[in-house]
Amino acid sequence: MAGSEVKVLGTWASPFALRVHIALGIKSVKYEWVEENLEAKSQLLLESNPINKQVPVLIHHHKPICESLAILQYIDEAWPSAPSILPSDPHHRAVARFWAAYIDHKLFTWLKGVASAEGAEGKKVALDQVREGLVVVEAAFWKCSKGRDFFSGAGIGYLDIVLGCFLGWLYVAEKRNDVKLLDEEKMPGLAAWAIKFCQHGAVKDVMPDKDELLDYANMVFQAMPKLNGQCPS
Amino acid sequence: MASGSVADQEGKVMLLGFWFSPFVKRVEWALKFKGVEYDYVEQELTNKSTLLLTSNPIHKKVPVLIHNGNPIAESLVIMEYIDETWKQNPILPQDPYERAMARFWANFIEQKVTEPARDALLSQGEQQEKKVKELKEAMEVVEGEAKAKLNDKTLFFGGENGVGYVDIVLGWTCNWMETVEEVGGFKVLDPESQPQFHKWMANFREVPFIKPTLEPTEKLVEYFRMLRQARLGLVANK
Numbered sequence: 001m002a003g004s005e006v007k008v009l010g011t012w013a014s015p016f017a018l019r020v021h022i023a024l025g026i027k028s029v030k031y032e033w034v035e036e037n038l039e040a041k042s043q044l045l046l047e048s049n050p051i052n053k054q055v056p057v058l059i060h061h062h063k064p065i066c067e068s069l070a071i072l073q074y075i076d077e078a079w080p081s082a083p084s085i086l087p088s089d090p091h092h093r094a095v096a097r098f099w100a101a102y103i104d105h106k107l108f109t110w111l112k113g114v115a116s117a118e119g120a121e122g123k124k125v126a127l128d129q130v131r132e133g134l135v136v137v138e139a140a141f142w143k144c145s146k147g148r149d150f151f152s153g154a155g156i157g158y159l160d161i162v163l164g165c166f167l168g169w170l171y172v173a174e175k176r177n178d179v180k181l182l183d184e185e186k187m188p189g190l191a192a193w194a195i196k197f198c199q200h201g202a203v204k205d206v207m208p209d210k211d212e213l214l215d216y217a218n219m220v221f222q223a224m225p226k227l228n229g230q231c232p233s
Numbered sequence: 234m235a236s237g238s239v240a241d242q243e244g245k246v247m248l249l250g251f252w253f254s255p256f257v258k259r260v261e262w263a264l265k266f267k268g269v270e271y272d273y274v275e276q277e278l279t280n281k282s283t284l285l286l287t288s289n290p291i292h293k294k295v296p297v298l299i300h301n302g303n304p305i306a307e308s309l310v311i312m313e314y315i316d317e318t319w320k321q322n323p324i325l326p327q328d329p330y331e332r333a334m335a336r337f338w339a340n341f342i343e344q345k346v347t348e349p350a351r352d353a354l355l356s357q358g359e360q361q362e363k364k365v366k367e368l369k370e371a372m373e374v375v376e377g378e379a380k381a382k383l384n385d386k387t388l389f390f391g392g393e394n395g396v397g398y399v400d401i402v403l404g405w406t407c408n409w410m411e412t413v414e415e416v417g418g419f420k421v422l423d424p425e426s427q428p429q430f431h432k433w434m435a436n437f438r439e440v441p442f443i444k445p446t447l448e449p450t451e452k453l454v455e456y457f458r459m460l461r462q463a464r465l466g467l468v469a470n471k
Contacts, residue, residue, distance in 0.1 A: 051341060051374060063330050070336040077329035090317040091303050097310040102291065136291065 006031035007059040009045050011038060012208050013216055015165035016068040017056035022161050023072050025202035027079040069100060072158060086158045096151075099140050100162045107133040108166065114173045115221065123177060130173070130181055137163065138187040145189070149196050156200055164197045171210045172217045246271040247299040249285050251278060253456050255347075255405030256308040257296040258446065262401050263312045265442040267319045309339055312401065325398045326391075338378070338390070339402040345371035346403070350410065354417045354457065355464045365419045372421055372430070375403070379429035388436045396440055400433075404443070407434045412453040416461050 006024070008031055010017025024031050036045055036055050048057045048064035058065045058074065065074050076085040086093050110129040117126035144151040144159060151159035167182075174181050184191040197203055248264070248271050250257030264271050276285050276295055288297045288304035297304050298311045300318065305311050316324040325332050346368065353364035382390055391397020414420055424431045437443060 060330075065330065065333045065337070067337050067340050070333045070340065073336065074329050074333040077332065090314050091300075091305070093317065094305045094310050094314040097313060098305070098307050101307050101310065 005061060007034060008032070009034045009036050009042070009048065009057040009059070010055045011036050013213060014055055015169055018165040018168075018207065019068045019161050020056045020058055020071050020075070021206040022156070022165070022202050023075045023085055025206060026083055026085060026156065027075060027081075029075070029079055069104070069162070072161065076158075083155050084157065085161070087152065095144065096158045099137070099144070099151075099159055102140075103137065103159075103163050103166075107137065107163075111166065111169060111173060114177065127173075127177060127179055127181065130170075131183070131186070134181060134183075134187055134190060138190050141189045141193060145193075150193065156197065156202065160193075160197055164194075164203065167194055167198065168208055168210045168213045169217075172214050175214050176217065176221070244301065245299075248273050249276050249282075249288065249297040249299070250274070250295045251276055252448065253453060254295055255409050258405065258408070259308045259401055260296045260298060260311050260315070261446060262404060262443060263315045263324055265446070266324065266396065266401075267315060267322050269315070269319050309343070309402065312398065316398075323394065324391075324401065326394070335390075335398045338399045341371075341374070342399070342402050346375065347405065350413050350421075353419060354413045355461055357465060361417065361419065365417075365421065368421050372427060376427045376430045379427075379433055383429055383433055389433070396437070396443075400437060404437055407437050407443075408447045408450075409453065412450055412457055415450075415454050416457045 006029055008017070008020050008024070010020065010033065012035060021033075034042070034044070036042060038055070041053060044059075045055065045057060046053055048059060049055075049066045052066065054066070056066075056068055056071060058071045060074075060078060065071050072085060086096060107130070110126065110133050114123065114126040114130060117123045141151060145153065148154055150156050151163070156164070170181055173179075182191055182194060198207060246264070246269060248257070248260060250260070250273060252275060261273070274282075274284070276282055281293060285295065285297060286293055288299060289295075289306040292306060294306070296308055296311060297306050298314065299305075300314075305314050312324060325335055349364045349367040349371065353361050353368060356364060378390075382392075387393070389396050390399035390403070410422055414422065422431075438447060
C-alpha cells in the first residue's frame with residue numbers, strides 16, 4: 001500500500017509535527033500518521049531518533065529523517081514535482097532559510113519564554129518580546145510576499161509552514177495571558193496572512209483546533225506549573 | 234538590499250568577517266573548497282561598519298556574504314547558498330536522504346556542541362559546569378558517529394567525496410576547542426575516549442585548503458581571554 005511507504009511519528013499538539021503534515025499535504029503524498037505518547041515513547045520512535053528521541057520523524061522507505069526543517073527540505077527534494085516548498089532561486093532560498101532560523105531560534109524561544117516567565121513584570125517583558133519579534137516578521141512578510149497572499153507568493157511554502165505551525169500556540173499565549181499578540185493594527189499583513197493560512201486546503205484539516213490546544217495547554221501548565229511549555233521538536 | 238550600486242556588484246563576492254570567528258571561517262572554507270574568488274572585509278566588533286549594519290540589520294553579526302549586491306547572513310544559510318550557486322565541488326551530498334542526514338547533524342552540532350561551548354567560554358561556576366556537562370555528552374555522540382562513519386579509507390563525514398558539509402560545520406573544533414578549554418578553564422577533549430574524533434581533527438587540519446587558514450592558538454587565546462573577561466566583568470557589575 002502506497003501510504004505505508006511514508007510514516008510520520010508525531011503528536012497532535014506539536015507545531016513541528018504539524019509542519020510535516022502540511023508539507024506532505026502540499027505534495028499530495030499519502031502517509032500513515034503515528035500518534036506518539038511522549039510519556040511512553042514507542043520503540044519505533046526511540047529507534048528512529050535515538051539521538052534526540054523527539055517528534056516529528058518522517059520514515060520513508062524505512063529510513064528515518066529527523067528535525068522538522070530537515071524534513072521539510074527532504075519532502076521538497078524527494079517529491080520534486082510542483083508545487084515547490086522552497087523557492088527555486090538560491091538567493092530567495094537563502095532568505096527563506098534565514099527567516100526560518102529567526103522564527104525557530106528567536107521567535108519560538110520568546111514564545112516559550114512567555115510560559116516560563118514569572119510574575120506580572122516578567123510576563124509583560126516576555127510578551128513584549130514576542131510582539132517585537134512579530135513586528136520584525138511582519139516586515140519580512142511584506143518583503144517576501146510582495147503584496148501576494150503568502151510569504152511564498154500565491155501558494156503556501158517554506159516560511160508559511162515554518163511560521164504558520166505556531167499560530168495555535170500564539171492563540172494559547174494570547175488567551176492564557178489575556179493579551180493580543182497577532183495584532184491587526186500593528187501587523188496587518190500577518191493578521192490577514194494567518195486567516196488565509198488556516199483556511200488553506202493543506203492546512204485546515206490537519207491544524208489542531210485552537211480551543212482544544214488551549215484546553216490541553218491549561219491542563220499541562222496546571223499539572224506542572226514550572227514546565228516551560230516545551231514543545232517537542 | 235544594496236542601493237544604487239547593484240550593477241557594479243554583478244558577480245562580485247564579498248565576505249564581512251572577524252578574523253577570530255569560527256562562523257566566518259566556515260564560510261571561507263566553503264568558498265575556498267569551491268575555488269570562488271572573494272573580497273574579505275575585516276569588521277570591528279565594537280565599531281560595526283555601515284555596510285555590516287545595513288547588510289544584516291536583524292542580527293548585526295558576521296559572517297555576511299554579499300553576492301551580486303545581495304547580502305546573506307547566518308553561516309549555515311550562507312553555506313547552502315554557496316553550494317547552490319557554485320555547482321563545482323559539492324559540499325552537501327546529492328541524495329535527498331543523505332542531505333537530510335547532513336542537515337540533521339549540522340543542527341545537532343550547532344545546538345549541542347557549538348552553542349554550549351560558546352556558553353561555557355563566557356560563563357563560570359554552576360552555569361559553566363552545566364554547559365561543560367552538556368558539551369561532554371554531545372562529544373560522546375560525535376565520537377559515536379565518527380566511529381560509525383570513519384575509517385582508514387573514509388577520513389571525513391563527506392564520505393567518498395572527501396570533506397563535506399558536516400566536516401565544515403564541525404571544523405571549528407579543530408582550531409577553537411583548545412582555545413575555549415584554555416580560556417574557559419575546563420577540559421572536554423580527550424584523545425583516549427575520543428580516538429576517532431581526534432583522528433578526524435588531525436586529518437581535517439591537514440586538508441590543503443584548510444591548513445593555511447588556521448589561526449595560531451596563542452593569538453586566539455589572547456583574544457578570547459579578553460572577551461571572556463569583558464563578559465564576566467559586565468555580568469558581575471549588573
